Amino acid sequence: MYSEKLFEHFRNPRNVGEIENPDGVGTVGNPVCGDLMTFMIKVKDDVIEDIKFKTFGCGAAIATSSIATEMAKGKKIEEALKISKKVVADALGGLPPQKMHCSNLASDALRMAITDYLRKTNQIERIKELGLEKELKILEGEETEEHEETSEVEEFLND
Amino acid sequence: MKGYFDYASGCPVDERVLEAMLPYFKIPGNPSSVHSQGYQAREAIEKARESVAELIEAEPNEIIFTSGATESNNLALIGFALRNKDKGRHIITSKIEHMSILNPCKFLQKNGFEISYVPVDKDGIVDLSFIENSIREDTILISIQHANNEIGTIQPIEEIKEISGNIPLHVDATASLGKIEVDIQTLKADLVTLSSNDIYGPRGVGALFVRKGVKLHPLILGGGQERGLRSGTENVAGIVGFGVAAEITKKEYKEESERLKRFRDRIIENVLKIENSYLNGHRERRLPNNVNVRFSYIEGESLVLSLDMEGIQASTGSACSSKTLQPSHVLTAIGLKHEEAHGSLLITLGRYNTEDDVNKLIEVLPSAVERLRMMSPLYRRR
Numbered sequence: 119m120y121s122e123k124l125f126e127h128f129r130n131p132r133n134v135g136e137i138e139n140p141d142g143v144g145t146v147g148n149p150v151c152g153d154l155m156t157f158m159i160k161v162k163d164d165v166i167e168d169i170k171f172k173t174f175g176c177g178a179a180i181a182t183s184s185i186a187t188e189m190a191k192g193k194k195i196e197e198a199l200k201i202s203k204k205v206v207a208d209a210l211g212g213l214p215p216q217k218m219h220c221s222n223l224a225s226d227a228l229r230m231a232i233t234d235y236l237r238k239t240n241q242i243e244r245i246k247e248l249g250l251e252k253e254l255k256i257l258e259g260e261e262t263e264e265h266e267e268t269s270e271v272e273e274f275l276n277d
Numbered sequence: 278m279k280g281y282f283d284y285a286s287g288c289p290v291d292e293r294v295l296e297a298m299l300p301y302f303k304i305p306g307n308p309s310s311v312h313s314q315g316y317q318a319r320e321a322i323e324k325a326r327e328s329v330a331e332l333i334e335a336e337p338n339e340i341i342f343t344s345g346a347t348e349s350n351n352l353a354l355i356g357f358a359l360r361n362k363d364k365g366r367h368i369i370t371s372k373i374e375h376m377s378i379l380n381p382c383k384f385l386q387k388n389g390f391e392i393s394y395v396p397v398d399k400d401g402i403v404d405l406s407f408i409e410n411s412i413r414e415d416t417i418l419i420s421i422q423h424a425n426n427e428i429g430t431i432q433p434i435e436e437i438k439e440i441s442g443n444i445p446l447h448v449d450a451t452a453s454l455g456k457i458e459v460d461i462q463t464l465k466a467d468l469v470t471l472s473s474n475d476i477y478g479p480r481g482v483g484a485l486f487v488r489k490g491v492k493l494h495p496l497i498l499g500g501g502q503e504r505g506l507r508s509g510t511e512n513v514a515g516i517v518g519f520g521v522a523a524e525i526t527k528k529e530y531k532e533e534s535e536r537l538k539r540f541r542d543r544i545i546e547n548v549l550k551i552e553n554s555y556l557n558g559h560r561e562r563r564l565p566n567n568v569n570v571r572f573s574y575i576e577g578e579s580l581v582l583s584l585d586m587e588g589i590q591a592s593t594g595s596a597c598s599s600k601t602l603q604p605s606h607v608l609t610a611i612g613l614k615h616e617e618a619h620g621s622l623l624i625t626l627g628r629y630n631t632e633d634d635v636n637k638l639i640e641v642l643p644s645a646v647e648r649l650r651m652m653s654p655l656y657r658r659r
Contacts, residue, residue, distance in 0.1 A: 134652050149615075149616040149655060152576055154654055156654040174575065174653040174654055175576050176576055180652060
């Protein structure tokens, strides 16, 4: 059900890990649903100089994280934001339909990390220009992701 | 089949079974025909019926051949309910039955029956007092599995029979047949589901034991084969294969189960050495071929894929591997949270597993778990 390309990324995931003192961090998903991703970025001159991920989830979740970080690395912020769910899925030679929704969260994690960076560098105007208001609200805790089990997640993480 | 640890999902057909089946693909005779070719097919079916009956200490005329355990379970539930609805419309079953029990129950609920679902404890044992308290005047059937196909827990069927007295009892023995003793005389069940593939027979064949005097309404109507309970020209080669598989099982299962039990215990002992790993299901009252464990911080599908890269095939109860994107109902029924069920790994042993397979599994599993944990943001938080 998975493509050869996807397996290749699952076997040898790129950019796994964490960045010390990251410029932006984005976490999406939750362990109740079975997928949770954290992306960290280092930005210099508006270019994503370094990017790392950590993912809890199925094969598709890990492979989409891997390829999304690979595509985003070295790109200007505006270019990196063009990495959509569809772009990620296409780059892997497609995803099984039931995996499109639940495991293809890598582009969301990337958007979140970028928004976090822009927020921390006081580029609020740009957040608006780039259409990242929703991500900003989530980061500021004004809005939650489309999951209701947030408290359970916290419980699990703090267990 | 090296490294195959997914026998609960599917078994290979035993070579001896296949050999015995082959000639019957070529016999043209319909078992219902009176001529010699028909007679030959009929004789083969009746011989197989005797072998299957003998395996569970039943009479041959109490065995109805079906297309598999799913059909047998449907016939046992829906067939029984339709025929006996004048006596009552209440049925008791457990929360951890196979979907081929739970979905027929759902169907019956929509059609005027009431179902009580018995909860299980953290090891997967049914709550006997719940059963006792659920029994009503209009309870017509109790259906409880002999052993669970996912967590391997063996149910106290004899105690259930003591509690339920004369209420007819259906036992789904799909997972237990050929692993532990399935004896109609001790189980005292009235209906028992049997599967061919689970004892190394072909797929597409199963049987329902129907105790003399128990009345069912057929679900498949037609020419009246199988005493009118299951119409359709018989799957001769398949039934022959099931018969031979039953004969082999009768002779070999005790020794085989002892061997697999040693493998099972070695695997459990070694797997639980991995940090934050837990056994699902009862430690002792457990099928000899079943290991179900869970690992914190990782997800089961990615673990199954990781093991497959190393030449080990296993299974998981994680939502991410299911069609419905829901975690295993069995794991949630034993009280696991969704995030705990996601990290489950199901290892089921069988006839062709060797010491080498077990060594390989024990060697490969810790590093596969470690690799995924290093990628997991949950592990980082520790």
